[in-house]
Amino acid sequence: MKDLVIIGGGPAGMSAAIAAYENGVKDILILERDENLGGILQQCIHNGFGLHKFGEELTGPEYAWRYEKKVRELGIEFKLNTMVLDVSEDKVVTATNTQDGIFQIEAKAIILAMGCRERSKGALNIAGSRPAGIYSAGTAQKFVNMKGYLPGKNIVILGSGDIGLIMARRMTLEGAKVHAVCELMPYSGGLARNIEQCLNDFDIPLKLSHTIIQIHGKDRVDGVTIAKVDERRKPIAGSEEYIPCDTILFSVGLVPENELSRTANVSLSPITNGAIVDQDRQTSIEGIFSCGNVLHVHDLVDYVSEEAEIAGKAAVEYIKGTKDDSVLIPVKTDGKIRYTVPQRITKKKDVAVYFRVSNIYKNVMIKVSDGDKTLLSKKKIKVAPGEMECITLKKEIFENAKELYFSLEEM
Amino acid sequence: MYDVTVIGAGVVGGLVARSLSKYKLRICILESENDVAMGATKANSAIVHAGFDAKEGSLKAKLNVRGNKMMEAVCNELGVKYIKNGSLVVGFSEEDRAVLNELMQRGITNNVEGLRIVEKDELHEMEPNLSDDIICALYAPTGGIVCPYTLAIAAIGNAMDNGAHLKCNFKVTGIDAAENGYKVSSENEFVTTRYVINCAGVYSDTIAKMVGDNSFDIHPRRGEYMLLDRECGDTVSHTIFRTPSKMGKGILVTPTVHNNLLLGPTSYDITDKENKDTTAVGFDAIINSTNETVKSVPVNKTITSFCGLRSVGSTGDFIINSPVKGFINAAGIESPGLTSSPAIAEYIEDMLKADGLALEVNPDYNPIRKPYYSFQEASPEEKNETIKENPAYGKIVCRCEGITEGEIIEAIRRNPQPRDLDGIKRRTRAQMGRCQGGFCGPYVTEILAKELGVSYESITKFGGESLINVELTKGGQS
Numbered sequence: 001m002k003d004l005v006i007i008g009g010g011p012a013g014m015s016a017a018i019a020a021y022e023n024g025v026k027d028i029l030i031l032e033r034d035e036n037l038g039g040i041l042q043q044c045i046h047n048g049f050g051l052h053k054f055g056e057e058l059t060g061p062e063y064a065w066r067y068e069k070k071v072r073e074l075g076i077e078f079k080l081n082t083m084v085l086d087v088s089e090d091k092v093v094t095a096t097n098t099q100d101g102i103f104q105i106e107a108k109a110i111i112l113a114m115g116c117r118e119r120s121k122g123a124l125n126i127a128g129s130r131p132a133g134i135y136s137a138g139t140a141q142k143f144v145n146m147k148g149y150l151p152g153k154n155i156v157i158l159g160s161g162d163i164g165l166i167m168a169r170r171m172t173l174e175g176a177k178v179h180a181v182c183e184l185m186p187y188s189g190g191l192a193r194n195i196e197q198c199l200n201d202f203d204i205p206l207k208l209s210h211t212i213i214q215i216h217g218k219d220r221v222d223g224v225t226i227a228k229v230d231e232r233r234k235p236i237a238g239s240e241e242y243i244p245c246d247t248i249l250f251s252v253g254l255v256p257e258n259e260l261s262r263t264a265n266v267s268l269s270p271i272t273n274g275a276i277v278d279q280d281r282q283t284s285i286e287g288i289f290s291c292g293n294v295l296h297v298h299d300l301v302d303y304v305s306e307e308a309e310i311a312g313k314a315a316v317e318y319i320k321g322t323k324d325d326s327v328l329i330p331v332k333t334d335g336k337i338r339y340t341v342p343q344r345i346t347k348k349k350d351v352a353v354y355f356r357v358s359n360i361y362k363n364v365m366i367k368v369s370d371g372d373k374t375l376l377s378k379k380k381i382k383v384a385p386g387e388m389e390c391i392t393l394k395k396e397i398f399e400n401a402k403e404l405y406f407s408l409e410e411m
Numbered sequence: 412m413y414d415v416t417v418i419g420a421g422v423v424g425g426l427v428a429r430s431l432s433k434y435k436l437r438i439c440i441l442e443s444e445n446d447v448a449m450g451a452t453k454a455n456s457a458i459v460h461a462g463f464d465a466k467e468g469s470l471k472a473k474l475n476v477r478g479n480k481m482m483e484a485v486c487n488e489l490g491v492k493y494i495k496n497g498s499l500v501v502g503f504s505e506e507d508r509a510v511l512n513e514l515m516q517r518g519i520t521n522n523v524e525g526l527r528i529v530e531k532d533e534l535h536e537m538e539p540n541l542s543d544d545i546i547c548a549l550y551a552p553t554g555g556i557v558c559p560y561t562l563a564i565a566a567i568g569n570a571m572d573n574g575a576h577l578k579c580n581f582k583v584t585g586i587d588a589a590e591n592g593y594k595v596s597s598e599n600e601f602v603t604t605r606y607v608i609n610c611a612g613v614y615s616d617t618i619a620k621m622v623g624d625n626s627f628d629i630h631p632r633r634g635e636y637m638l639l640d641r642e643c644g645d646t647v648s649h650t651i652f653r654t655p656s657k658m659g660k661g662i663l664v665t666p667t668v669h670n671n672l673l674l675g676p677t678s679y680d681i682t683d684k685e686n687k688d689t690t691a692v693g694f695d696a697i698i699n700s701t702n703e704t705v706k707s708v709p710v711n712k713t714i715t716s717f718c719g720l721r722s723v724g725s726t727g728d729f730i731i732n733s734p735v736k737g738f739i740n741a742a743g744i745e746s747p748g749l750t751s752s753p754a755i756a757e758y759i760e761d762m763l764k765a766d767g768l769a770l771e772v773n774p775d776y777n778p779i780r781k782p783y784y785s786f787q788e789a790s791p792e793e794k795n796e797t798i799k800e801n802p803a804y805g806k807i808v809c810r811c812e813g814i815t816e817g818e819i820i821e822a823i824r825r826n827p828q829p830r831d832l833d834g835i836k837r838r839t840r841a842q843m844g845r846c847q848g849g850f851c852g853p854y855v856t857e858i859l860a861k862e863l864g865v866s867y868e869s870i871t872k873f874g875g876e877s878l879i880n881v882e883l884t885k886g887g888q889s
């Protein structure tokens with residue numbers, strides 16, 4: 001029996017553990033399947049992490065180390081090389097590793113912090129052959145940064161997610177030539193800062209409204225055919241262009257890894273592909289919390305750490321029996337706002353609501369209303385799907401609301 | 412000198428070699444690729460057909476029904492997953508019903524057991540996700556599903572455990588008469604043998620021509636597939652065929668033995684036997700057809716797509732004959748070739764016997780092959796035992812399919828040895844889940860390099876020039 005079991009030792013898991021410890025629950029166990037703590041940050045050796053949180057630019061491993069050091073100093077228990085196989089609704093965690101074999105731990109509370117994985121190329125149904133030389137951007141990142149191998153020299157990248165942008169620069173620095181980054185949508189899903197620093201600074205063309213329609217090559221990729229797409233994202237005949245290359249990297253989105261949330265019967269949102277949570281990041285199952293990229297995909301690890309602190313603190317309240325669930329206010333959206341986290345509010349306390357929009361909009365008014373009553377509105381010059389937004393609601397304005405409806409109006 | 416040389420390490424060559432390994436024979440399997448099961452055997456519908464399709468009296472009909480009867484026992488011996496899930500050929504109209512009745516009659520003539528027409532109510536109870544427009548179906552309870560490449564791998568592994576040799580990267584380029592038999596050559600090697608069995612799939616005509624048999628041609632017919640996440644495996648429980656038309660058997664929807672959902676195949680005649688491209692037209696055809704037969708198939712849950720080439724023979728039937736002494740063709744083995752494969756092996760064994768090859772029983776022959784250990788399917792107690800014995804089974808490498816390092820090492824150490832990433836994939840399912848090796852690929856590469864004692868950068872996806880990495884990074888060191 002443990003007070004708190006945390007699944008995943010990435011930034012979310014570590015930050016949640018530290019917050020729980022500092023708030024008085026010390027009987028904690030972090031389970032991590034990798035051989036190190038740090039999660040995906042271990043392979044993100046570029047800088048740009050921590051600006052928001054620490055006011056300085058750190059690399060991924062440096063950022064992770066700040067948390068790992070703290071975890072070690074506090075003596076928080078963790079098991080590495082340990083894969084969690086099952087989490088049950090009544091909070092029994094089943095895991096396996098080489099020393100203990102299969103083992104079970106009962107927990108008073110559980111925090112899910114399993115992170116996300118990259119969407120694979122398979123989902124895209126791209127025609128052509130299936131040679132070697134096709135990788136997800138994260139896999140290429142692992143080959144280059146962790147294993148010290150270059151998977152190719154002439155690259156085309158599909159998808160302008162942040163990992164794709166970062167890898168465009170990384171491969172260029174390693175002497176490869178990145179011929180193009182193709183993006184299906186008329187805008188990039190990556191951070192503006194990454195487009196500037198990873199593409200523009202290296203003269204790598206970003207082809208918006210373009211996709212790969214055919215892969216060529218028998219043993220190894222020898223080229224791709226790309227084409228422009230129309231508003232319905234269908235290739236436009238006559239716009240085809242052949243680009244010789246030996247490697248294709250896919251950066252077509254991240255999917256929260258919620259297999260364990262499913263085994264625990266946690267309700268998931270079809271939009272975020274993560275759990276549906278309250279302001280404390282508690283899921284539909286009491287005492288099971290979720291935070292970090294397993295909950296929804298974040299732009300910056302800084303926000304992941306912040307979110308995990310919330311979950312860590314709340315888990316302590318739950319264990320001590322002080323968690324306040326005095327109200328139930330659902331948070332809804334109009335579709336232009338794709339989703340919010342949290343999706344419901346259960347306590348009368350100031351709350352930061354994070355959200356993403358479904359398209360690029362300029363000059364908009366974000367409104368929070370309860371029926372006909374507008375509770376709050378906020379002007380924005382530009383919002384984009386790639387940048388997470390946040391509005392903090394003072395408890396006075398929503399205390400008595402029946403629901404909080406987030407909508408976006410173009411002005 | 413070998414007694415028998417089998418050209419082609421597909422499911423047919425594999426089962427032929429295995430059934431001959433019962434006897435005191437020196438057997439060799441020659442395969443042009445870097446691994447076994449690289450032809451039609453790795454890209455087909457994986458259906459154990461009941462036997463109502465093939466024309467009455469044809470070799471196809473006879474071997475299909477016989478193969479269907481043999482399949483369960485063969486799979487049991489070889490530790491291969493086989494599920495008798497039953498097939499349904501669905502009809503949308505009274506015209507379709509007439510065709511289904513004809514099919515049923517043909518099936519009865521072919522000795523297929525248990526066929527009957529199911530009407531709408533019962534049908535929708537059997538398969539709640541079928542389209543409401545479907546009015547009836549031909550139900551074949553003896554239809555089944557099997558994993559075709561696992562069957563080929565297991566058959567070849569079992570033959571090797573019983574003494575057969577396998578030579579991969581041996582592309583046969585010439586066959587010459589030699590004393591008491593033949594000299595079978597590639598560009599840089601040769602073997603001598605008394606008998607040659609031609610199981611070379613789409614290239615079986617090329618091989619036959621090497622001994623002067625010009626009596627048939629094989630042309631490739633493309634069949635494309637989409638494979639969906641295991642989340643979708645329960646969409647249907649039977650194999651759902653459409654009523655055949657002039658356009659062929661149409662696109663089916665079936666669960667696989669690993670509980671993925673398989674959609675396909677398309678059907679296009681092509682000329683290039685090396686072209687296994689998927690096409691945008693093909694994807695559209697698969698999606699459209701599937702949407703007509705089954706409600707709410709989440710095609711966005713596709714994890715991979717692929718294409719196989721049917722070996723369409725110019726005679727319309729399987730071509731199993733001996734055009735010259737000591738040389739046997741198993742050619743034109745298109746569908747239901749997988750189903751028929753155990754029966755084809757038996758048929759060829761009989762041909763050899765009739766030809767006077769002395770078949771003396773090998774007293775050490777063991778027909779049983781232990782399946783690859785599946786950590787995921789083991790009980791908790793068994794898992795603990797295994798990990799205690801060998802900690803590598805406690806380390807999960809492929810997260811999507813839950814495959815451990817121990818399983819990967821076991822696969823590398825067993826016959827037939829995989830030498831590339833795809834070979835590991837087909838034996839263990841590592842890299843076969845929803846992330847398609849995105850996460851575990853680099854680790855599997857490492858394990859394979861270590862086990863084979865070769866460098867990391869020499870590892871390929873499927874042999875030849877299909878290298879995974881091209882060079883060290885600036886700071887990298889091997």
Ligand SMILES: Cc1cc2nc3c(=O)[nH]c(=O)nc-3n(C[C@H](O)[C@H](O)[C@H](O)COP(=O)(O)OP(=O)(O)OC[C@H]3O[C@@H](n4cnc5c(N)ncnc54)[C@H](O)[C@@H]3O)c2cc1C
Pocket residue numbers: 007008009010011012013031032033034038039040041044046048049082083084085113114115116117118137138139141162163166254257260291292293294298299300301304
């Ligand atoms: C490939 C990739 C590249 C990225 N690059 C950048 C970037 O350049 N800049 C940026 O700001 N952000 C980047 N991100 C996002 C950023 O790194 C994440 O926001 C952050 O790492 C998320 O933290 P997390 O703890 O939620 O998830 P993770 O860091 O993914 O940690 C989750 C941990 O849980 C473990 N785990 C999962 N399941 C189990 C289980 N069943 N049992 C035991 N352990 C388990 C995992 O091994 C992992 O260590 C990247 C993300 C990815 C996927």
Ligand SMILES: Cc1cc2nc3c(=O)[nH]c(=O)nc-3n(C[C@H](O)[C@H](O)[C@H](O)COP(=O)(O)OP(=O)(O)OC[C@H]3O[C@@H](n4cnc5c(N)ncnc54)[C@H](O)[C@@H]3O)c2cc1C
Pocket residue numbers: 418419420421422423424425441442443444447448449450451452453454455456457458459460581582583584610611612613614615618633634635676719720721722744745746747748749750751
């Ligand atoms: C789209 C499609 C769907 C199908 N669906 C079904 C089904 O549902 N049920 C069913 O029963 N059957 C089905 N089949 C048929 C079945 O897949 C085949 O009949 C079976 O796999 C044939 O096995 P094989 O060993 O003859 O050929 P292959 O698996 O093609 O093996 C031939 C081998 O010979 C090797 N080779 C070729 N030339 C040379 C050379 N010169 N030297 C050395 N080696 C050489 C090749 O590399 C290959 O490995 C389907 C086929 C296709 C294409």
